[in-house]
Amino acid sequence: MAPTTTKKFNNKSNNNKKRSSPSNEKSINKKAKISVESSSSDEDEDELDQLDDDSASSGSGSASESSSDDDDADELDDIVSSASDVNEDDLDHLDNNEEESNDDEEGEDQDKEDEDGERTEDGEKSTSDNHTEQRKLLKERKMQRKSGIEVQHIKSLWEKLRVNTPPLPKEVREKLSNEIWELSKNCISDLVMKHDASRVVQTLVKYSTKARREQIINSLKGKYYVLATSAYGKYLLVKLLHYGSKNSRQVIINELHGCLRKLMRHREGAYVVEDLYVLYATQEQRQQMVREFWGAEYAAFREKHSGTTIEQVCESSIEKRNIISRNLIGTITASVEKGSTGFQILHAAMKEFVKIADDKEISEMIELLHEQFAELVHTPEGSEVACTLIAKANAKERKLLVRALKDHTEKLIKNEHGNIVFITLLLCVDDTVLIFKSFGPSVKEHLQDFIIDKYGRRPWIYILLGLNGKYFAPNVKKELSKYLAMAELTSKKPTSQKRQELLNKFSPMYLKTISKYYSEILSENLGSQFISEVLINDELYEQLGEKDKAVFVQIIDRIITSFKGDISEESHPIHRPYSTRLLKSLIQGGKWNNKDKKLEPLEKVEGLGVPFAKRFYEDIIDSSNLLEWINTSDSSFTVVALYEALNDKEEGDQLIGDLEEIKGRIDATKDENNKGAQLLLKLLK
Structure with missing residues (x-):
């Protein structure tokens, strides 16, 4: 922390400036310390508030309170600088009066304390009183600054404009926007660098017409680099990119052109470049932004190198390859050290580097x-x-x-x-x-x-x-x-x-x-698809030990058990299309080769194919509900797969016999979408 400086006060009863006594210096130091701490805290809160003015208060009353807090924070920001505004002439003047008697100094100090309210009857001054006096003094000073009255008027209009709940009528917003613009258009370049005034311009950009935004864009020409590197101005620049037209974005990109490498090394500027690259730049603009990292030549003569790849440039000249490599690694190293490793535009620069x-x-x-x-x-x-x-x-x-x-x-x-x-x-x-x-x-x-x-x-x-x-x-x-x-x-x-x-x-x-x-x-x-690939895999099954094979069998048991229940209920798993595909692959016991249009049976996996089909029929379907499975469109193809797997097999005698008994009751015309029942009837004939 910088050394604490004493502050000069005016004594109304005596126009001569005296050097403060040791006791008064202690009081002033304490006061300055409180101011600095408060300023630091408020600045952190202001920067969070700056992220988006869309989080404005829900009503004019709460918005007014927010404005008051912002004013207080701004005033506390200024107390640090005002505490250090003692020039050398003032200090020399104080030194000339150093030899006055202690009695005179004590008397004068007491007069100052009484007049400025620095001490209470008990000899102590509360922090709240301290801050109240500071705010009052600073408010008076701010009003005396250039355009001070206009800025306060602009802020009062902004409080009304930024209210979101209830939404303001379009006519009211337009009227307020016009009033703010008329007041601020001549001093807008000064407003955008301050935390609260910058938020005013952001809101104006948000609610203005396209023509008004173009006016704001043009009024800030020549200041976009300064905005990009400003702790508060960068948020306005991002707002202009977000709400701006294609042409206005091009204006900003053109002005920042040639400065991107420098901005990437800047704590604030790097975020602006990242947003510009990821959210707002076209593909052609992105390529140009990345080429700028190659070196000054490719920034200055961008039209000449448009469409050129880094491989083409490096193949033409080893010297150019070394220069580009050095420029890229320099930018990458500086950005990584600044904590920008996660930025996409930096990744694009790294991509160029690893190519060569x-x-x-x-x-x-x-x-x-x-x-x-x-x-x-x-x-x-x-x-x-x-x-x-x-x-x-x-x-x-x-x-x-x-x-x-x-x-x-x-x-x-x-x-x-x-x-x-x-x-x-x-x-x-x-x-x-x-x-x-x-x-x-x-x-x-x-x-x-x-x-x-x-x-x-x-x-x-x-x-x-x-x-x-x-x-x-x-x-x-x-x-x-x-x-x-x-x-x-x-x-x-x-x-x-x-x-x-x-x-x-x-x-x-x-x-x-x-x-x-x-x-x-x-x-x-x-x-379901993943389970099918795991179970129908000879390579995996060959890797398994005895314990793992027991788990394999357990999975098959649980799959079969999961299909128990009344298929007329919508929650039954058979009504999921992918469940039918899983059952078909397990019943077939192999993978379908779509290229050769044939089934490739498993050679090493046990428990699938015919054994699975026989067990599934006996445990889940059997003769009691076979007809229902056939007449339901979601389950009929499962019966077709069972028939194809068990037909002409000893394990399929039960299924074939049950089908012969009920085939006369299969009604394929009842549901035209029941293609499985229609196919089964053809197979049975």
Whole structure:
């Protein structure tokens, strides 16, 4: 904290300025200390209030109280600066009077205390009285400033304009906006730098017409860099971007052009650049913003380099490649040290850098980022950077990256981009024991949620089936294959071997989770599909020990049991389309090859196919409700699958006999949508 300075007071009974006595200096120091603490607290609250003026008070009464608090906070902000406004001439004047007698000083001090109300009868002054006097004094000073009366008038109008509940009529808002604009248009550049006045302009932007916003944009030309680096002005700049037109955004971008690298190193400016890149810039503007990080040449001659990729520039000249690399790593390093690692525009700059980085630069990048590595994975650019670093890292560096991610397992795997990073770890890291130990405990806790999540299930599908085109889109497969090719230089184990080792470690976890949460998983389409892939998998079954096989049988028992009940009830699981698909695959006991249009039966899994079909019929359907299952459109295809699996089999004698008895009562015309009953009749003929 800066050294406390004494404050000069005017004595009405004596115009001569005297040096304060030691006792009076102590009182003044105490007073200044209280002011600084209050100012610090209020500034924190003001910055929170600044985030959005949409949180305005629900009525004019509460809005007025809020304004009063803001005024008080602003006045307390000024007390610190006013406490240090003693110039050298004043101090010299005080020094010249230092030799006056102590009696005179004590008398004068007492007069000052009595007049200014610094002490009560008991010799102590309350803090509230202290603040009241300070506020009164500062309010008078503010009114004497340039445009002081106009600013107070503007604030009073703003209190009315920002009320949201009840909403003001459009005519009233327009009238208030016009009045505020007429008062503020000549001093708007001064208003936007102060915390409360900046909020006035923000509200004006929000409720103004398009033409008025254009006027505000034009009146602030030349000040957008200052706004971007201002603790209060940056919020107005974001408001202008949010409510502004395409042309007005272009005006702001053009003015900030050439300053982005500098802004990214600024605590306030970095947030403005991030919002501009993520929320408001077009794709072409984004590319130009990123090219600006290459260096001054690409900022100054942006039209010349429009559409140029970083690879093309670096291939043309090694010297240019070194300059671009140096500029990029300089910006990245400074931004990371400033705490901006999670910014998407910084991820875009990192993406450019890793495209041209050599092995040494990749290692330096990992060293720089490994502690904040988890902050990369939530954006498409950051995910690509993270995957590239994992693929090109050596074994020791990959261990650092795994440790950085293991505490973020749930968010990592469920994230649209983060799960690609996790799959890249599974593809590239040779130490599968490290993977299992690092992520296994958290996966065990959340696996029931992962396997019913659109993105969260993909790593576990990969372990089961590899990069199967049924679950991985062509662009995702292409991207993962790219990282796999990068890892060939540093990985020693074949990818298939790593996947088999991971399957061996995670398969018991799959079965225990399904057995415990089978009801919740079966109630979800993705979960039902995942159970089907787990059960109909020779590779997984081959990995199981005796205990795990017992759990496998238990899962089959629970699936069968879950279909007991009256199928006329809407809550019966047979009415879910995905339940019918699950039953069909278990009854068939194999996977349908859509390319060759044939069923590929299982070779090693026990308990599925004919044994499952026989047991399901005996335990769930039998002759008592076979006709009802056939005449219900949601369940008829299940009977067709049973017939196809058990026909001409000894285990199917009971089913075939029961069908012969009731086939005359099958009414396929009752429900035209009952395609299963129609197909069954054709098969029986």
